[in-house]
Amino acid sequence: MSRVNPPGERVDRAPLLSGIDFGPFRMRIPAERYRSREYQDRERERLWMRVWQVAGRQEDIPDPGDWMEYRILDQSYVIVRGGDGEIRGFVNACRHRGNALCQGRGHATRLVCPYHRWSYRLDGRLLAVSKPDYDGPVEEFVGREKQELGLIRVPVDCFAGFVFLNPDPGAAPLSGFLGEAVELLAPYRVDEMVPHGLNVREAVACNWKVVLDAFQEGYHIQGVHPELVGAMDESLERYRFCGDHSVATAPFGTAKRRDSAEELVAAIRRLPETFPAVADALPGFDALLERHRGGDGVLALPSGVTPRLLLQQALRESWDAKGLDVDELTASQLSDNHFWMLFPNFFMTIHAGEATVILATPDPGGDPNRCFWHVMNLQWFPPHERKERRAELVEVAEGDHFSYFLALEQDFEQMARQQRGLQNHALEELTLSRQELRLAHFHAALDRWVQSDRRRGR
Numbered sequence: 001m002s003r004v005n006p007p008g009e010r011v012d013r014a015p016l017l018s019g020i021d022f023g024p025f026r027m028r029i030p031a032e033r034y035r036s037r038e039y040q041d042r043e044r045e046r047l048w049m050r051v052w053q054v055a056g057r058q059e060d061i062p063d064p065g066d067w068m069e070y071r072i073l074d075q076s077y078v079i080v081r082g083g084d085g086e087i088r089g090f091v092n093a094c095r096h097r098g099n100a101l102c103q104g105r106g107h108a109t110r111l112v113c114p115y116h117r118w119s120y121r122l123d124g125r126l127l128a129v130s131k132p133d134y135d136g137p138v139e140e141f142v143g144r145e146k147q148e149l150g151l152i153r154v155p156v157d158c159f160a161g162f163v164f165l166n167p168d169p170g171a172a173p174l175s176g177f178l179g180e181a182v183e184l185l186a187p188y189r190v191d192e193m194v195p196h197g198l199n200v201r202e203a204v205a206c207n208w209k210v211v212l213d214a215f216q217e218g219y220h221i222q223g224v225h226p227e228l229v230g231a232m233d234e235s236l237e238r239y240r241f242c243g244d245h246s247v248a249t250a251p252f253g254t255a256k257r258r259d260s261a262e263e264l265v266a267a268i269r270r271l272p273e274t275f276p277a278v279a280d281a282l283p284g285f286d287a288l289l290e291r292h293r294g295g296d297g298v299l300a301l302p303s304g305v306t307p308r309l310l311l312q313q314a315l316r317e318s319w320d321a322k323g324l325d326v327d328e329l330t331a332s333q334l335s336d337n338h339f340w341m342l343f344p345n346f347f348m349t350i351h352a353g354e355a356t357v358i359l360a361t362p363d364p365g366g367d368p369n370r371c372f373w374h375v376m377n378l379q380w381f382p383p384h385e386r387k388e389r390r391a392e393l394v395e396v397a398e399g400d401h402f403s404y405f406l407a408l409e410q411d412f413e414q415m416a417r418q419q420r421g422l423q424n425h426a427l428e429e430l431t432l433s434r435q436e437l438r439l440a441h442f443h444a445a446l447d448r449w450v451q452s453d454r455r456r457g458r
């Protein structure tokens with residue numbers, strides 16, 4: 001049974017576009033922020049060096065001693081699971097002469113610097129200093145107390161199975177930064193999902209914000225994804241802003257653009273192309289439909305019963321059978337895609353049991369016309385299946401291109417094209433339509449970070 005008043009109801013009741021006051025939103029974006037190195041430098045100092053950001057998944061480092069490197073622009077960190085199971089973050093620099101300790105991912109009982117072989121415990125404390133031909137104490141050899149020379153800590157915390165890192169040692173807790181998003185996302189149990197199918201990181205020839213912009217509006221569907229026109233009714237889109245973050249949703253399988261129940265059924269049947277786990281619910285969905293077909297096979301749904309409602313019932317039964325507790329999700333969260341933007345660079349489309357995540361990070365070399373995207377499908381599996389189902393990360397080599405599903409290919413191509421246009425200095429600003437409201441919200445949040453000199457206590 002569903003809980004009374006699950007948190008998702010707040011999204012169900014969020015305003016439609018027609019009910020939103022556009023007064024506070026600035027519907028223009030300065031073009032310079034997509035192409036200028038000066039702007040990128042300000043972003044580096046005031047945003048990236050202070051903000052909580054996704055650095056990986058918890059299951060990337062499942063066992064004590066597992067570690068992974070995280071890079072943002074020219075900064076490098078190492079995230080280590082300690083002997084006590086706790087995940088800690090460190091600046092990836094040896095306290096001797098600063099050599100980068102770790103590169104990529106690995107497993108170790110201690111972290112050893114390859115330069116002069118100083119070694120560190122998994123909790124960051126200096127373990128030993130190698131000193132050939134010298135028998136005296138460490139303190140005398142290096143002239144400092146050993147306990148002063150541990151790795152430099154940075155805050156890390158986990159939410160929804162993601163490891164978040166904040167380069168700012170004085171950062172306020174992650175939970176405060178995520179705010180209401182924690183409560184709204186918790187019932188999906190994203191922490192119990194693993195990357196499955198798609199898990200790819202590739203360079204894209206555009207600014208990192210071009211990627212995030214593109215996923216925060218459905219307005220480009222008519223231009224870039226003609227095959228998706230009509231899949232969703234944008235006049236039914238709802239928007240909720242949660243601090244710097246936001247969520248939008250529109251009911252899937254609504255009747256405005258389709259006049260027959262059979263057409264709605266056909267649209268639902270196409271869902272597994274983008275959300276494979278829905279396929280498992282389709283036999284149940286068919287069985288429910290069958291009850292409403294006459295001898296001639298014609299579908300006659302009683303009033304109040306829609307294909308969407310039957311899909312929700314089938315999804316609930318299918319996930320229940322697999323062992324995923326969906327009781328805290330609203331009916332809309334079961335079947336409809338909720339489009340989440342976690343500031344600054346995390347986008348996720350989610351419904352019960354599965355999600356697609358897009359992370360965009362600036363080019364490590366600081367080129368504002370280039371970034372990396374990391375595209376990941378996440379899917380829920382029972383605990384014993386997770387390890388074998390988990391898709392390893394594919395890092396696309398320079399000059400190569402991964403072959404994505406159609407809509408992502410279309411987006412990929414479009415993003416580079418938009419960046420080419422944005423590089424023209426004569427273009428001073430971008431103009432937003434009402435349907436691009438979330439871009440206005442995102443860029444307003446970015447402005448607050450980039451224009452603020454003080455350390456942000458959140």
Ligand code: FES
Nearest residue numbers: 094096097113116
């Ligand atoms: S720089 Fe690491 S041991 Fe010398």
Ligand SMILES: [Fe+2]
Nearest residue numbers: 214224407411
């Ligand atoms: Fe798109």
